[in-house]
Amino acid sequence: MANKSLSKDRKAVINDIRKKQGRAERVRGAAIVGVCVVIALVIVGAAAWGPITGFFKDREYNEVALQDIGKSPKAAGCQKVTEMAADGNQNHIATGTQQTYTTAPPAFGPHWNEANVAPADMSRKFYTAADRPELEALVHNLEHGYTIVWYDETVSKDEQDLLRAIGKKFSGTSNFRYKFIAAPWTAADAKETAVAGDKKTEFPSGTHIALTHWTADPANPTEASTQKGVFQYCAGVSGEAIKDFMKKYPYTASPEAQAM
Structure with missing residues (x-):
């Protein structure tokens, strides 16, 4: 009986370790995905920033006469x-x-x-x-x-x-x-x-x-x-x-x- 009880305890410990490892891997995966998303947003934002700022700068002079x-x-x-x-x-x-x-x-x-x-x-x-x-x-x-x-x-x-x-x-x-x-x-x-x-x-x-x-x-x-x-x-x-x-x-x- 003692051996069976010990075997069950070992299985429980192993399962618990596996669950914790799984959670850790999911957290790491989510973190990696999050970092990738942030980097992608930064890249897209940087690419869009020029045209956006250029658009507003152009509009700034729409009503300004050439000589001004x-x-x-x-x-x-x-x-x-x-x-x-x-x-x-x-x-x-x-x-x-x-x-x-x-x-x-x-x-x-x-x-x-x-x-x-x-x-x-x-x-x-x-x-x-x-x-x-x-x-x-x-x-x-x-x-x-x-x-x-x-x-x-x-x-x-x-x-x-x-x-x-x-x-x-x-x-x-x-x-x-x-x-x-x-x-x-x-x-x-x-x-x-x-x-x-x-x-x-x-x-x-x-x-x-x-x-x-x-x-x-x-x-x-x-x-x-x-x-x-x-x-x-x-x-x-x-x-x-x-x-x-x-x-x-x-x-x-x-x-x-x-x-x-």
Whole structure:
């Protein structure tokens, strides 16, 4: 009898141990699942945070006039507009061929001309360094009357948000007055420009924003002798400066104003 009683006690102890082990394993499993869920939520939340904050930042400027976004031209350190003789009208080079430009950034010159590559589509108003078209494609946009606002690698995220908000003021593809693009100017771009006399290969000291336009006589737009590259450099973002620049140099004053 004593042996049977001892056997029962052993079984009870073993069963109790197994139950406790089972509960512990379930608790550990639940904890692991919980941690995984938290990590997944953090990942999803992080991925969604950018678009969400971007949405609210965009809305912040919905009712703000273009000229009121950013600083005044004076406060933004905007320099006087300069012009220089342009070249490269309808000078199409093979897509993929790199062109050495003599200004930083370019406002004219030889460029690519291939469907779905150049010029960049009018529907896109703001680019980052990760997705910007090549210089040779964007120069074709300049030939078509676009104003391109370039920003260098020192420009803050907040200032990029300002440029993105300004771009939204030119949304759409039907109104050619909205030929506007904001795009980054990178260190790699600077290395690809050429030193030629007093030609600029970097933004002037203290400036980080550059407005460019390829202008021509509206009465005779293909006459090369009338064409000029137009530049304005600023230290910061100024919606007012951009508005004034685009009013003075509209899309109609360009070599190919009626082209998309």
